[in-house]
Amino acid sequence: MEKELTNKEIEAIKESLLARKAELMADMTEKSRVNPNESDNLSSKFPEYGDKPDENAQEIMDYSTDLATEQILEKVLLEIDDALKRIDNGNYGICRYCKNPIGAKRLMARPTASSCISCKTELQENE
Numbered sequence: 469m470e471k472e473l474t475n476k477e478i479e480a481i482k483e484s485l486l487a488r489k490a491e492l493m494a495d496m497t498e499k500s501r502v503n504p505n506e507s508d509n510l511s512s513k514f515p516e517y518g519d520k521p522d523e524n525a526q527e528i529m530d531y532s533t534d535l536a537t538e539q540i541l542e543k544v545l546l547e548i549d550d551a552l553k554r555i556d557n558g559n560y561g562i563c564r565y566c567k568n569p570i571g572a573k574r575l576m577a578r579p580t581a582s583s584c585i586s587c588k589t590e591l592q593e594n595e
């Protein structure tokens with residue numbers, strides 16, 4: 469049985485989601501510097517990424533078009549808003565399909581997850 473999140477941990481996740489949201493909003497205006505698909509693991513996957521906007525912009529150009537990046541940013545923002553809504557409603561961390569707890573480990577890795585791993589695998593939902 470997977471460990472469930474405590475209220476304190478959910479509170480911490482809310483904080484980080486809000487911070488992430490603010491970051492994404494800034495990124496959307498200044499032409500995104502990270503690919504949100506990879507941003508969860510960005511620091512470990514791309515430790516060589518520079519802090520200078522120019523360097524990052526160049527990396528993104530190599531990676532995807534501006535349009536695709538913007539669409540991904542919008543999707544991630546929606547996911548974050550959705551997660552924040554679930555926190556406020558008190559049903560955060562509950563799978564929306566089977567209503568079982570999603571599990572702390574998965575939520576820590578992916579705070580915007582709204583389905584448990586088994587439902588997600590079954591539905592082949594795109595993330």
Ligand SMILES: [Zn+2]
Nearest residue numbers: 563566584587
């Ligand atoms: Zn489920």
